[in-house]
Amino acid sequence: MGSLQRQRRFGSLVVNGALLLIVLFWTVPTIGLFVSSFRSREAIQSSGWWNILPHRAFEIVGEPLDPDELGLDATGPMAIGGGETTFEEMREGYRAPDGRYYVWIGNRRNGRIEVQEQNWTVDWDFSLANYQQVLAGKDFEYTRADGTVEVIPGDDFVSAFLNSLAVAVPATVIPILVAAFAAYGFAWMRFPGRRLLFIIVVALLVVPLQLALVPILGDFRGLEINGTFLAMWLAHTGFGLPLATYLLFNYISGLPRETLESAFIDGASHFTVFRRLILPLSVPALASFAIFQFLWVWNDYLVALIFLGGNPESKVITQRLADIVGSRGNDWHLLTAGAFITMLLPLIVFFSLQRFFVRGLLAGSVKG
Amino acid sequence: MYWGFIFLRESAAPKWLIVLVAIVWGVGGVAALYWIFNWIVERMGDPWRARLQPFVFVGPAAAMLLWFLAIPVLRTFWLSLFGRDGPPRDWLNWSDLGGSFAALGERFVGLDNYVAVFTDRLMREAFRNNIMWIVFGATLTVIFGLLIAVLADRSRFERLGKSAIFLPMAISFVGAGVIWNFIYEVRPVDGQQIGLLNALVVAAGGNPQPFPAWTDIAPWNNLFLIVIVIWLQTGYAMVLFSAALKGIPADLMEAGRVDGANEVQIFFRIMVPYIMGTIITVSTTVVIFTLKIFDVVWVMTGGQFGTDVIATQFYRQSFTARNSGYGSAIAIVLLIAIVPVMIYNLRQFREQEAF
Structure with missing residues (x-):
């Protein structure tokens, strides 16, 4: 029995160890971005974000040494720190056998020797400066090490964030409303073409939206709504409807028949039953799909690129981020903070409503 | 409804206000449409109400699905049979069918695009x-x-x-x-x-x-x-x-x-x-x-x-x-x-x- 127990314990060690390793691999990319977004522009550019962990780095110790006091002659070989070096070598920085770093500062005649020692250290210099710059959209001045001033424009993520809200909220609520009405109709009403229409819904579940982009863009141009929020709502409603209808139908058709029938006997109309009974009862299903659709619309790039592309005023946040990836790919202080701002709302929704989201995924696993 | 649209397109109001109006206008507008259609149908006589009400419920969804997914599949297929500019605009002219189809034929390339897709x-x-x-x-x-x-x-x-x-x-x-x-x-x-x-x-x-x-x-x-x-x-x-x-x-x-x-x-x-x-x-x-x-x-x-x-x-x-x-x-x-x-x-x- 003892050996079996040991085997069990070893097994659980392997399982937990493997899982922890995978989790580490999965979270490190996001942590790197998150940490970097709080580091200063120079720090991001000059050192890896993992320097926030304890590491050994060279630091200056004490006042610079005077070569004359040490009896060193810069024209020949010099003995320092247990080794021997020359002026040329020390000007680049000389790593002596005692583990210290000796750097000659100034000219050969009256220079000083700076001593650096390797110490354990952390780079914990965090600030919100990157966020201010990526949100406010102004120019920001930097003083380089040599004293010259450099002007770097920020970005205007506030308006992009608002645009994303203006697109995503209606593009989540409208398809749910439309789909809930349709699901009720399919589940509780009899009408010609009912079966055929629902087969179309099922068939359309996996149709790639690429098929629709060219013709719909033509329609929107004709209606002169290209580049408006209305165009985005319509497009996302159209593309999200098959899944929404399918999911909500499955849920609403499964609600107990007796509740509805007694309401009808009391003389309630379909509209009243839908509004007073069906909608409140379907909240779990509505919430599942709402999260699904909200994340999809908020994170969407392709649909926005095509139907909002021509209007810089209403660009959504993913477009804005993609723009700076393309044009300012080295401004990591903007990219890291900007990326985190785009992720902020989805992450909040995700963590607060994770249960509903999982339920939606489980119910909707037929979507392409 | 129309006024809302014009406000959103032309307004110089602060951004957060526009966004708020957009959300209320969009969501409220759709809910109002359903309510109005249902109200009209419920005023009608009994046989008509039973016949039409399903379409108030299912109709908008069906229309959106057809407009945004089903029909575009056919339209995209149609476009794929033509050269880079697509079929001529308003090519169908009932009084001159021969001319219409001749104009269409000029741009028609058959399956050439598909051949190109697999050989390019x-x-x-x-x-x-x-x-x-x-x-x-x-x-x-x-x-x-x-x-x-x-x-x-x-x-x-x-x-x-x-x-x-x-x-x-x-x-x-x-x-x-x-x-x-x-x-x-x-x-x-x-x-x-x-x-x-x-x-x-x-x-x-x-x-x-x-x-x-x-x-x-x-x-x-x-x-x-x-x-x-x-x-x-x-x-x-x-x-x-x-x-x-x-x-x-x-x-x-x-x-x-x-x-x-x-x-x-x-x-x-x-x-x-x-x-x-x-x-x-x-x-x-x-x-x-x-x-x-x-x-x-x-x-x-x-x-x-x-x-x-x-x-x-x-x-x-x-x-x-x-x-x-x-x-x-x-x-x-x-x-x-x-x-x-x-x-x-x-x-x-x-x-x-x-x-």
Whole structure:
């Protein structure tokens, strides 16, 4: 029995160890971005974000040494720190056998020797400066090490964030409303073409939206709504409807028949039953799909690129981020903070409503 | 309604106000439309009300589905039979049918676009890359998802582990592109590397490499993009597998153990067969998803360095090169690749008899 127990314990060690390793691999990319977004522009550019962990780095110790006091002659070989070096070598920085770093500062005649020692250290210099710059959209001045001033424009993520809200909220609520009405109709009403229409819904579940982009863009141009929020709502409603209808139908058709029938006997109309009974009862299903659709619309790039592309005023946040990836790919202080701002709302929704989201995924696993 | 639209298009009000009005106008407008239509129908006499009310409920959804998905499939197919400018505008003239069809015939190219899709060098490269996406991306997503689900099922840290793996699902492709660009970032040899991957390469004694732009190892540079999507999607596979694993009766597994099966045998002989249905569902979903992959490639490389896929080619042909005929043919090919799944779904639906 003892050996079996040991085997069990070893097994659980392997399982937990493997899982922890995978989790580490999965979270490190996001942590790197998150940490970097709080580091200063120079720090991001000059050192890896993992320097926030304890590491050994060279630091200056004490006042610079005077070569004359040490009896060193810069024209020949010099003995320092247990080794021997020359002026040329020390000007680049000389790593002596005692583990210290000796750097000659100034000219050969009256220079000083700076001593650096390797110490354990952390780079914990965090600030919100990157966020201010990526949100406010102004120019920001930097003083380089040599004293010259450099002007770097920020970005205007506030308006992009608002645009994303203006697109995503209606593009989540409208398809749910439309789909809930349709699901009720399919589940509780009899009408010609009912079966055929629902087969179309099922068939359309996996149709790639690429098929629709060219013709719909033509329609929107004709209606002169290209580049408006209305165009985005319509497009996302159209593309999200098959899944929404399918999911909500499955849920609403499964609600107990007796509740509805007694309401009808009391003389309630379909509209009243839908509004007073069906909608409140379907909240779990509505919430599942709402999260699904909200994340999809908020994170969407392709649909926005095509139907909002021509209007810089209403660009959504993913477009804005993609723009700076393309044009300012080295401004990591903007990219890291900007990326985190785009992720902020989805992450909040995700963590607060994770249960509903999982339920939606489980119910909707037929979507392409 | 119209006034709302004009306000949103023309107004110089502060941004937050416009956004607020847009949300209220959009959501309220749709709800009001349903209410008004229903009100009209309910005023009607009895036979008409019963006949029309279903269409108040289902009609808008049906109209949207037809407008945005069903009919565009046919329209895209129609466009794919024509040259770069598509069929002539308003070509159908009832008083001069002969002339109309002659004008149409001038632009008609038949299946030429499809021949081009399958022979063009860039398209063949895109097909090759999409196959790589499926072979590596979809397969590894399913394998990792299953592996993590099994591990998490036996671990004390199940909730924590699953949340961590699942979290990337909330991140957009563009955001993921930034995250991974940062990991692949390269610095000159003499400076400190700020990208994690190159820092590891240098620490292991190698030379820093500009990863996604590695032309001399194309097509293998696609793997650096595929990793991103595996990272994003594994959470989805894991959640579905995890739920399926919980459905396996405990006594089934216990019986296997009593019979002396080791954990590996239990996995392959009991778990995998039991959740085969879920494996198929997840695999098809992930394959369809990788087939349509666009954002990651577009943001990371723009399809350069031999990383083009079908969807980026579609975008470039349709919207950059403005060759709508060719772009539409690509889209139709994409649809044809997905038709088997559609047929499978319809067959499943018919078998359920839920209707």
